[in-house]
Amino acid sequence: MIIEEKKIAELESLRQNLKKKAIIVLVIFIIITVVGIVLSLINFLNDDLPFTLFYIGFILIIIGVVGTLLGVNRINIKLINAFKNAFSGDYLKELYGEDYKTFPKQGLSLSYLMQSDVLRNPDRYTSKNLFVSTYKGIGIEGSDYVAEFIHTTTDAKGNTRRVTYSYPGKAYVFTFPRQFNNYFCCFEKDSKTEFYKSPSRKTEVEFESVDFNKKFNSYSSDDTFAFYLMTPQVQLSLLEFDELVDSKIVFVVDQNKLYVFMNSYSTKAKVSVFKKIDEKIVRNYLLELSIPLKLIDDFDVDKNKFLDQNLK
């Protein structure tokens, strides 16, 4: 896609205007915070003054901190929305075709993803930003998710404490025509968290590539099936893909589905009022939108191996 310089210039001009607003918001709320700190300190150092001064100071600090965070965040959201409107629509249609649909308030269900046999049941699960599409005869579904595990501990005095561990990420499910009778998965090393687990009753597989084995732990119900899927070319592509994205990846092939989980997902295309919008940010953003398609190409899902239902 040709990135229009005009759009970048317009967004950069919007960013500069929003940056001015953000600075005003920051200055106002920082002043409020400083006044709050000063009032609290005066009260702390002078016993003769009424204690209400401390409360006022404390309230001002809270207003200052919360106001700074919320104010800047709201301005940032305005910029992010403008950025998405400028690039997502046309690009997504160009990339995925007309059948690309998004459902911002929906997401992939936990029971659906649990079929991959690499997830533990969390205490809480939410998902959003669902999208569905097709590409080269492959069905694509994807969404963001957050899995939460709640831990309750009791100390010696009998006090209980609840700690929630959150595991955010992205999940993609690709559906291809061929039905496989075997199972394969590979985890990027160190990706196993409370949410991810090794599949049950599968043996570990080591490939010829030392680099791949160093980066991924692979499991399969059948060695030959694992080698059949993970050709040297696919291994190389996945290593390159891994370099491209800032997250730990899990791949699962089961029956007629390829599940891809990317945990602790952090984007390289961060848009902020304090960061200049240039072609590099736009390119990273567009690259992120095309990740599912890249996965199809890198994993060879568009090849006969996955497409031909008559193969056994």
Next chain:
Amino acid sequence: MLIIPNLLLSTGAIVAIVVVAVVVIAIIAIVAWYITTMNWFRQTKVKVEEANSGIDVALTKRYDLLTKALAAVKGYAKHEAETLSKVIGMRTGNIKELSLDEKSKLNAELSELQRGINVVVEQYPQLKADTQFTLLQNQAADCEEQLQAARRVYNSNVSIFNQKRVTFPDSIVAKRIGFTKDLEFFKADEEKRQDVKFEF
């Protein structure tokens, strides 16, 4: 002096007990290591044999599919089919009974046959349009990939086995249980090897 109920042991006796205990533990550890290593060699050998069977299955399937494809070619291009059939010759007997070198040779012949069929197909549009033939061709291509996978599994196991066989102290166990030679690798097609030849 150590006092055990109703028993007094001198320092010399304690030292002797410790020495005996250390020797016994060492012997147990050596025996355990020997048994574990011996089992590892035998289990890996079984894995190699299983992988070899995987090659047999894929090779037999590939042979069957390509001979069927060749029969289909005969219906459209008799002369070319007869020429192609000479590539693999008259094969009798079981593929399982072939040596690795013979299997490798057969695989190379099958690859040549497959390439030959692909060339003939380009000259006969009717054959190309035949859905049954296309199905056979796709299955044969997929079977080639399965064979490559089986070959890689086999070679990967052989490589692990051979490395351990020559590594001290495992080499002692390997020698004692009769694994005195490296296992043979399954060679890739000559054509495939030429594909990855670098020229500067």
